[in-house]
Amino acid sequence: MTSLLVIIVLVLLAVAVWQLTKIFDLTQVASTSDNSQIATDDDNNVQGYLMFGFLAFIYIFTIYGVYTWGPLVLHTPASEHGALIDNLMNITWVLIFTVQAITQVLLHYFAFKYRGNKDKRALYFADNNKLEAIWSVIPAVVLAGLILYGLYAWTNIMFIDEDEDTVVVELYAQQFKWTARYAGADNVLGKANVRLIEGVNTLGVDLSDPYAQDDIVVSELHIPKGKKIHFKMRSQDVLHSAYFPYFRAQMNCVPGMVTEFAFTPIYTTAEYQALPFMIEKVANINAIRAKKSLELVAKGETGLDPYTFDYLLLCNKICGASHYNMQMKVVVDTPEDYKKWLSEKTTLVSEVKASKAEPAAPDAAPGKDSTLTKDTAAVAKIAMK
Ligand SMILES: [Cu+2]
Numbered sequence: 001m002t003s004l005l006v007i008i009v010l011v012l013l014a015v016a017v018w019q020l021t022k023i024f025d026l027t028q029v030a031s032t033s034d035n036s037q038i039a040t041d042d043d044n045n046v047q048g049y050l051m052f053g054f055l056a057f058i059y060i061f062t063i064y065g066v067y068t069w070g071p072l073v074l075h076t077p078a079s080e081h082g083a084l085i086d087n088l089m090n091i092t093w094v095l096i097f098t099v100q101a102i103t104q105v106l107l108h109y110f111a112f113k114y115r116g117n118k119d120k121r122a123l124y125f126a127d128n129n130k131l132e133a134i135w136s137v138i139p140a141v142v143l144a145g146l147i148l149y150g151l152y153a154w155t156n157i158m159f160i161d162e163d164e165d166t167v168v169v170e171l172y173a174q175q176f177k178w179t180a181r182y183a184g185a186d187n188v189l190g191k192a193n194v195r196l197i198e199g200v201n202t203l204g205v206d207l208s209d210p211y212a213q214d215d216i217v218v219s220e221l222h223i224p225k226g227k228k229i230h231f232k233m234r235s236q237d238v239l240h241s242a243y244f245p246y247f248r249a250q251m252n253c254v255p256g257m258v259t260e261f262a263f264t265p266i267y268t269t270a271e272y273q274a275l276p277f278m279i280e281k282v283a284n285i286n287a288i289r290a291k292k293s294l295e296l297v298a299k300g301e302t303g304l305d306p307y308t309f310d311y312l313l314l315c316n317k318i319c320g321a322s323h324y325n326m327q328m329k330v331v332v333d334t335p336e337d338y339k340k341w342l343s344e345k346t347t348l349v350s351e352v353k354a355s356k357a358e359p360a361a362p363d364a365a366p367g368k369d370s371t372l373t374k375d376t377a378a379v380a381k382i383a384m385k
Pocket of ligand 1: 173174176239240241315316317318319323326
């Protein structure tokens with residue numbers, strides 16, 4: 001509301017200034033100054049030099065931006081293919097910056113050089129085949145190279161060898177949470193369908209399918225370091241996008257179909273937390289949080305907890321009101337820790353059995369509601385932060 005008022009005030013101010021200048025112009029009618037609408041050589045000179053001013057502005061702003069926000073970009077990739085994506089990204093940046101640096105200087109310099117002048121006549125110039133060939137062929141060759149390298153990187157990253165020993169995990173997206181399902185010892189996910197969603201079987205797994213017997217459903221994703229993880233994505237409601245920024249992986253989750261992506265993590269969570277850049281980043285975040293905490297405590301509110309780094313699975317498609325908070329913690333374990341963690345989990349089949357053994361269905365419903373209330377409370381808590 002306040003910002004709307006500020007905008008209205010600014011617009012009214014602009015209108016007032018504009019009207020004042022009109023009045024000022026009218027009072028100058030009798031004076032000797034040149035009031036014609038045709039640009040004079042003086043006007044053209046001013047415009048010519050302003051071109052250089054604008055050129056300086058875009059370069060200073062670019063350098064300022066790189067210096068100020070550059071350190072915020074994603075650092076060391078945590079997956080095997082991540083370096084390939086970063087390399088592609090860096091090559092693209094270098095090309096863009098080089099072309100931009102050359103063309104902007106030329107554009108603004110020529111606008112200055114050929115600024116209007118009473119003594120100059122415009123040259124009639126139909127075309128120049130040699131020039132046109134140069135500025136068509138160079139970008140075509142550069143772009144073709146970039147696209148070919150991109151295709152090579154993409155097919156390399158997206159290729160999943162069916163015979164390779166992978167860990168198959170399903171990522172199930174719904175407004176507004178992620179759930180993961182492990183394929184279990186057989187490494188094959190049981191069939192699933194939204195029509196089969198019932199009680200604790202929130203993913204609609206077909207419990208009569210032999211492959212579903214050892215499936216494990218969890219709300220925190222654990223994956224082993226050094227092993228290829230084969231993700232199969234489903235969505236219950238709308239388009240979501242499974243985004244693992246540190247692993248340089250993203251794939252849309254589309255209702256009614258299964259999408260796939262695979263990557264191999266190369267740092268455990270503990271190893272990644274111990275990287276020098278991450279220690280510095282966390283220290284910076286905590287310095288900001290500590291300052292904020294002091295302000296909060298002074299106001300009689302509770303301070304902020306210190307931040308620790310964790311890999312996250314985020315949703316990268318605006319999927320509704322709580323999209324911003326649709327995330328799941330991802331833990332990369334050593335293969336031994338991962339095995340231990342997974343062995344402590346119960347299969348979905350036994351969870352469903354246990355829930356049915358409990359007295360009557362009406363009791364199950366409030367249980368489900370209480371998780372919902374807990375989720376809403378958690379969202380509200382984070383939103384308040
Ligand atoms: Cu989403």
